[in-house]
Amino acid sequence: MPCDIPPYDMQAYNGLTMFSVITHSYLWKQILLQRRLPATNDENEGALGPFRKLIHQQPQLTIQAYNELTIFFHNNTQLFMETNFTAEEDYKFLHKVAREAGSGEQA
DSSP states (O other): OOOSSOOOOOHHHHHHHHHHHHHHHHHHHHHHHHOOOSSSTTSSSSSSHHHHHHHHTTTTTTTHHHHHHHHHHHTHHHHHHHHHOOSHHHHHHHHHHHHHHHHTTOO
């Protein structure tokens, strides 16, 4: 993408004031901000990459189920359950809450 501002040259360091060098630098930053460059060079590096891989392996997976799986692994929910859910009543209560929450949904 061509740019209106010429690159640095030796004249900027020899004859021009520091103000013009700072202004030049500021304008370059503004141009780069306007271009809105992607955060990564690879489109599969962000959150989209793991989703695309998993949806390729499990095409029936919904975006909601993917988000729930991501949160489950990110929060280390399995370790939390192993640590805090020690009695059978804990699991019964969890199943009861899940049934009540899911009773209004339609497949």
